[in-house]
Amino acid sequence: MYSFLFVDDENLMREFFAEVVDFKEYGFELAGMFATAESALSFLAGHPEIKAVITDIKMGSMSGIDFCEKVREFNQDILLVVLSGYKEFEYAQRALRCNVFDYLLKPTLYEDIDMLFKRMKKQLDAKEELKKEGPSDGPVLDYQYESMIGRIKKYIDENYDKDISLDSVAQYVAMNPSYISRFFKQHTKCNFLDYVSRVRVDKAIACLADPTIRVGEICELVGYRTPQHFYKIFKQYTGCTPSEYRINVLGGTEEP
Known part of the structure; x- marks a missing residue:
């Protein structure tokens, strides 16, 4: 199982991910849900086993993109996924510079989530195989x-x-x-x-x-x-x- 975090200040989105999506079906477990980027950063600093983070783009004092930039300062391998209701080029451009794995627009369909977790599993499996190769x-x-x-x-x-x-x-x-x-x-x-x-x-x-x-x-x-x-x-x-x-x-x- 691969551990991941979900970061979003909207209660409905957190409830959706916690109750609707069957993460274990894709080989994932939800290690934590956070309403602020700051709390998620604090958690990540002490949990290097986390393999992926899905974050909203607009959250209080620290945006999802700012959060991704902070994460990249100490972790280059973790998969970062950004959820956004914004189509502005600037957001997508900054996300690319952070080497995000995916950039999904809200409202996010279940089919999008399904494809996302399948792609993340495939990528993480390949990384694990590389580590084992020796x-x-x-x-x-x-x-x-x-x-x-x-x-x-x-x-x-x-x-x-x-x-x-x-x-x-x-x-x-x-x-x-x-x-x-x-x-x-x-x-x-x-x-x-x-x-x-x-x-x-x-x-x-x-x-x-x-x-x-x-x-x-x-x-x-x-x-x-x-x-x-x-x-x-x-x-x-x-x-x-x-x-x-x-x-x-x-x-x-x-x-x-």
Whole structure:
């Protein structure tokens, strides 16, 4: 069971979570409910076993976002979920900077809660597996890790021509963006962005072998929006520009 806290100054919301939602069904137990962010902070300081916090955004002297920022000062791993009746961009932007796991708008539907707890369970289970893995003499991963890495790579391979970000991959595999970055690096020994760049450069090289495709067109075909950025990344990985690679490595000719 994973322990979590619920923080909201509305009695009705606290009653809803306490009486309506069956946390044990998802593998969670409610360790505490608080009407103020200050009391929740005090509790968290003495209970490092808490794995997640669901908090309202507007509560008395300390908002839910201020609360999340305070929590992040001493705990980078806990899952933070913000409930808000506000659609303002500023709130969402600050929440992202706190690396919140999810940002739900009120009124919150039961279906939203159901999906939230399933996603949190999946993320926490993956974290626990990583802790249990321990040192290894080789790069062998179990099926679960291989499957997740395979899904991430598959997404990149199928979307290299689009704007790929940790957020877009996170949505695809239902994981937290910052966790994906660490997970991918640990199990592939390769930075996520480096892998994306490597895939794009490989695709560009394949395109360069076709003399009917101009270098400027290849830039867009492999997901770069400006030629300057494309040339910089390509040279970083190959040691030469795309045109030089086409002529000197592939034996092609200059573009007319």
